[in-house]
Amino acid sequence: MIEINNISKSFKGKQILFDISGTFHKGKNNLIIGASGTGKSVLLKNIVGLINPDQGDVKYDNRSFINGSKQDRKQIRREIGMLFQGGALFDSKNIEENVKFPLDVLTDMPEDEKIDRVNFCLERVGLVNINKKMPSEISGGMKKRVGIARAIVNKPNYLFCDEPNSGLDPQTGIKIDNLIKEITAEYLITTIVVTHDMNSVIEMGDHIMFLLEGKKLWEGANDQITKSDLKELNDFVFATKLMKEMYLR
């Protein structure tokens, strides 16, 4: 479980996040949704410690990440896996080395055990026989899957995904969503996914937080999102004709 309390952040005098609080549960897919530029990525970066908030705290299972001891912070980092928007694979390393990297730097596992674990994770995301390929030699969807394999290789308790299916065709996008959903349930991970794709929201969101211009406007369960009276939320949810037809009949 991850709790965030009163997170605020400004860049150069311009406030991006306004006093955001919320709870993200274990074994669930927690979604942060909202229009482009509302601060979803900035919030996620605050949670994983890539940006320090001006105010507020982040707690990982009651351990403070922002105000906690150096030791706690280090331990929490070991339990985090993150999938970046473009995969963020290391260009100079092949697929196997990429996935193995967290094990190299965070554990002292013997080499053959590492390789076994890497192969297990690559298989888990449906990629076999590409160990020696370089990131430039595989497709965008494959990069995302390698990114997921790298994120889960060290058995994280917390998984973060920034727009896991952006830039992919709908079918591949759904595959990635399902993969994240399955992995979350299978290993009881606390997962936070940032997205603006309504399809993902309906398909994989257990708990949803809606942001608008840096403020949390709504939070609730998947089946409630289409039933809210909040105008801003409805504008976002029913932006496409398809969504309107599905729910407003």
Next chain:
Amino acid sequence: MRSLGKYVIFMGSLFTRRETFSTYISLITQECINVGYNSLFIVGIVSIFMGAVTTIQTAFNLVNPFIPDYVISLVVRDMAILELSPTIIAIIFAGKVGSSIAGELGTMRITEQIDALEVMGINASSYLVLPKVIACVIMYPMLVILSIFLILLGGYLAGTLTGILTSVDYLYGIRYEFIAFNITFAVIKALVFSFLIASISSYKGFFTTGGSLEVGKASTSAVTNSCIAVLLADYALAQLLMG
């Protein structure tokens, strides 16, 4: 001024929260191959030609029959050791290695590879930048020594093959009143220049924001700023150590 302060803080961050020693050894080895071995060709070609051209032009300017031939190779030697090798090759080094460092780090920044390292708790600046700086500081002085040798070789070939001076005169000239400190001076320059090039280029690349356009700009500005820093340092060192 502001960016100078940021640069100093950045340099400090290279030495904090480091990885294990053995990690660095393998990273540095890899970078030495990148910056040293891969620069051999360009440094070699440029040096041989600079030697040849300097010899021919010096000979062309020294038409006075009272000046002995060996002065030509003496001039080539001093120019090579004092200026051509450490400084001119530094400009080439900035163009080749500096731009590639800035490009690589800039790309890693905009594709979130640096964020990925930081999420894992790695100090990305020391993990990525320190090996590059150390590798440059190790390899560049060696390239300079090699370049001095190749300039003298280029001069020898051009001088003897075109009949400007005899091989005996040439060899006499390059040994005539040789000052050993000049070599030390060249190495000191090489150490300073390579540190400047590597650190400035890393700084420019590491703090890239935006997209591929900005990566290109970071590369260009890495080369420009490195060259300016090298020339300023060249002047300062000449004042300090010679004057």
